[in-house]
Amino acid sequence: MLRARRQERCFAHGIHPPEAKDDTRDLPIKQFPFAPVMIVPLLQHIGKPALPVVREGQEVARGQVLAEPDGFMSVAMHAPASGVIQRIALAPGISGKMTPAIFLQPFAGSSQEVGEGVPCELASATPAEILLAIQQAGIVGLGGAAFPTHVKLKVPADSRIDTLVINGVECEPYLTTDHRVMIEQQADIFIGIRYLLKVTGAERAIIGVEANKRDVGAALQSALPADLPASVEIVAVKYPQGAEKMLIRALLDREVPSGGLPSDVSVVTVNVATTAEIGRLLPHGRGIQERVITIGGPGIRKKGNYRIPIGTPLRFALEYAGMAERVSRVFLGGPMMGQALSSLDIPITKGTSGFIAFTDAQTAPQPEYPCIHCAYCVDACPLFLNPSQLGLLSKAGEYERMADEYHLMDCFECGACSYVCPAHIPLVQRFRAAKGLVRKRRGSA
């Protein structure tokens, strides 16, 4: 154990939840069928909603632009299927809010072919042109955050990037989408890296892969083109290894400053599935209208990895995959940072890396006990915060003190503290609530 730790790169603190990836890691990516009605929300990313450029009743081809980006903090949306626009109306979103969405009814007999667009040539395009192409392709962080990729790649003028980190860690339990992408889309990943190196001006790329995917790492390493300045590094299996600050720490031993960005330490990190999509779409001038997700968990019959059209209603996807009896909870994303759902009428969006269904057996509510300062959470927090103290302050409503004295705003909500808490205190949920209130107050002040 100790020897293994010394060999593999790692960050300090963190936890090791059961990986639960065995069910789906060896299943090839399968194409998901089209739902009778697709719901494409105009806001699937962090930023401003896209502006629809289609009207009700209009017929669209698969891959056609449905909505244009509204400003820099916005990306385009593309038709997930050839069909007809039913209406543009409010639809339930993942956050629980009703958000405007385009309802699209696919044509039953259509070939569903995706047309070619204006390609973004790697050799001739300038970095600015590539950035624009990424925005027009509607690409966002596919790891789950759904942050517009072109915004992330727009490096501040005063900082210089030397290393591009490709995040193939996938530390969330159950999820195996990045795993499959790294096996099945290696060529796309390498093309994507070439685009990203050109945009950021980085000299080299490192693909970080968690040690439970060692075979994938070895396969990637041997397939690397000789002229690509990239390498594959194996990092220890630990949660949250896939958080970009943790990964940068593990791979390069650099610490992103509090409140800072990876560019402050000359690094840009991009998720491996995002990289693969850039490599797959940009040479053809296409937009992102489907993504790879894992459907898993004890409550699912046909577990697997699927290439699913964006906008597929969750209810349709669940019915297709088959729900076991007594499913009590469905999570979007992984069980650690994913979102519990209150409605099955929401669509799969660009940020959905998978969904997991649990039965009563896994989700029995645990009674909450008072904090006894055992400090398990302190040992778990990858950012060296003090969740115990933060938890007490949040109970007392001392949100300003949490932010000013205990660095609440640095918390990226990985949930390691809640996971280890023997008193079952919902720490990370309290911190999310507190962060929201602090942001609201500072925003209005």
Add this chain to the structure above:
Amino acid sequence: MVVLTAVATIGGLTFLLASLLILANRRLHVEEDLRIDVVEEMLPHANCGACGYPGCRPFAEALVGGSEAPGKCSVSSPEGLEEIAAYLGVAIGEQVRIIARLACAGGSNVARNRAHYVGAQSCVAASLVAGGGKSCAWGCLGYGDCERVCDFDAIHMDSHGLPVVDSALCTGCGDCVDICPKDLFSLHPEDHRLWVACKNLEQGDVVLASCEVACTACERCVLDAPAGLISMRDNLPVIDYNRAHDTRVPIERCPTGAIVWIDDTAGSVRGAASKKIVRHSALPLAPS
């Protein structure tokens, strides 16, 4: 000898420092209106901020300075205001009581939940988990963050988990407005009694699947009200409080009771045509 030196040193130091203090007191003396202390003492010490000042002391300074009238304090009793006005020799001034109003009527007996929420029992925390368990994305979650945050004991959760504002105790400080994750509270002058108690933007009968008292956007209130008083925006009636709004007519034909009349004693009064609410227990979970 040693003893004498010690006494002389300490004595000398004492004298020196004392004279320094005396000098400082003379040179740095701030002339302050003594009435500020008196007026502050007369104010309710709530420091609630409803007057627009950070606390009672800055408001007292403004009162003594003459830039504000005592009537702006919504917490103080009428006698208290008279006392301040008499002391300062000014008029009480126009007193517009500002009260928090809740734009939701969906208690557990009329509004459905679509999921069970398990976790921290707080609206702010629940709203982060897919918006909470309520079927209506805009509706009150009912975990009582507003009740807990109210310094004046003016908000109480009723038996259906819906906050009720006690207009006699509410000072319009706005703490409930800040805390509510669904933004259901807003501050209004007391005479805004014609009130739309719904924020659901969906249209027609689909809203009734999630809540029996939601606005269905039928527009009867718009037709019945004096011209221009009520208009529809995003499937909700909007009352133009700049026009004369002291009329109960618009509520009478509302089929669900989404537009109400707020009475100080009777609470929110629903129109005669609104569907009667007979249920007392909570509705079962909506079928998924």
